[in-house]
Amino acid sequence: xxxxxxxGPGLVKPSETLSxxxxxxxxxxxxxxxxxxxxxxxxxxxxxxxxxxxxSTNYSPSLKSRVxxxxxxxxxxxxxxxxxxxxxxxAVYYCARVILTGYNxxxxxxxxxxxxxVSS
Amino acid sequence: SSELTQDPAxxxxxxxxxxxxxxxxxxxxxxxxxxxxxxxQAPVLVIYDKNARPSGIPDRFSGSNSVNTASLTITGAQxxxxxxxxxxxxxxxxxxxxxxxxxxxxx
Numbered sequence: 001x002x003x004x005x006x007x008g009p010g011l012v013k014p015s016e017t018l019s020x021x022x023x024x025x026x027x028x029x030x031x032x033x034x035x036x037x038x039x040x041x042x043x044x045x046x047x048x049x050x051x052x053x054x055x056s057t058n059y060s061p062s063l064k065s066r067v068x069x070x071x072x073x074x075x076x077x078x079x080x081x082x083x084x085x086x087x088x089x090x091a092v093y094y095c096a097r098v099i100l101t102g103y104n105x106x107x108x109x110x111x112x113x114x115x116x117x118v119s120s
Numbered sequence: 121s122s123e124l125t126q127d128p129a130x131x132x133x134x135x136x137x138x139x140x141x142x143x144x145x146x147x148x149x150x151x152x153x154x155x156x157x158x159x160x161q162a163p164v165l166v167i168y169d170k171n172a173r174p175s176g177i178p179d180r181f182s183g184s185n186s187v188n189t190a191s192l193t194i195t196g197a198q199x200x201x202x203x204x205x206x207x208x209x210x211x212x213x214x215x216x217x218x219x220x221x222x223x224x225x226x227x
Contacts, residue, residue, distance in 0.1 A: 035216070045155075045163065045206050047216040058214045094162055105210050106153040106168040113162050 002026040004095050004111035012089075012118050018082040022095030022111055029076045033098040035107060036069060036080045038091040046091075050098055050105075051078055085118045092116075124152075124207055124219035131225040132197045140192045140222045142207030150209045152190030154183060157221075158203040166205075167192055194224075202226045 008020035022034070036048040049059035051069045059067045068081040082089060092115050096107040124144040132138035142152055151170040155163035165174050167183035170190070180195045190209075194201055207219040 037218075044221040045157075045208075045218040047218060050216070058216075060215060061213075099168075101169055103149075103210075104151045104153075104169055105216055106165060106208065107155070107163075108165050108168070108174065110162040110164075 002097060002109045004097065004109055006093060006095050006111045006114040008114060008116070010115060010117060012085055012116060013120050014086055014118055015084055018080070018085050018089060018116055018118075020080045020093055020095075020114065020116070021077050022079070023075070023077050024097075025076070027097075028073075029071060029078060030073050033100060034069075034071070034078045035096045035098045037094045037096055037107070038089075039094070039113070040088075040091045048080065048082075048093075052098075052100075087118050090116065090118045124209060124217050126205075126207060126219035126222045128220070129223045129225070131227055132194070133227050134199060135196055137193065137195045138197050138224065140194075140205050140224065142190045142192075142209075142219045143188060144209065144217070144219075145188055146209050146211045146217060147185060147188045147190050149212070152183065152185065153208045154181075154190075154192045155206045155208065156201075156203050157206065163206060197224075197226050199226050 003025045005023045012018045033052040035050045066083045071078045092113040094113045095111045097109040154167040157163040171183040184191045204221045206221045
């Protein structure tokens with residue numbers, strides 16, 4: 001049974017860096033690709049970025065300059081860092097597993113999500 | 121363009137059939153996936169790779185694709201199908217895309 005659990009501060013000050021971790025259980029993290037997705041309150045889903053099993057990354061063009069996704073295989077975790085945050089970064093942040101089928105991608109397992117509020 | 125467009129809201133009478141659509145140029149080349157989200161919960165995958173269903177998803181959910189439009193069809197909608205539905209695909213640069221979501225009301 002694959003399970004994902006986000007963790008990290010629920011409140012971040014403007015201009016600071018948002019840092020979240022996603023702990024994966026049930027599968028070795030190095031065997032799959034992983035993603036971060038967010039959802040501002042009352043709005044739709046927004047893709048943040050992926051880290052592939054190869055270690056390569058892909059980031060949303062709109063967030064690319066501020067985002068870093070990394071993996072810690074010793075903890076079976078992957079992480080998100082988003083720098084220079086503003087109120088517009090307030091959202092529920094989800095981690096998810098990405099399945100690659102040929103050229104296509106889908107998210108089959110999701111964490112429960114964690115609300116991060118940007119406020120002073 | 122790298123965008124996916126969905127109707128904001130759709131309604132269906134209990135037991136009837138409803139189709140939710142997703143339009144975008146990327147769908148000419150890549151499959152659409154569909155997620156159901158209920159209030160306060162994480163999204164759940166209901167259709168992937170155009171028309172495949174994950175284990176545990178009822179067979180009243182099906183997917184299809186025509187040119188640049190993907191569709192999610194619920195045949196015999198149930199009260200528990202009410203929620204938000206999001207399509208997702210990718211563009212040629214590998215960026216993953218989401219539609220804006222469709223709120224489904226079962227009357």
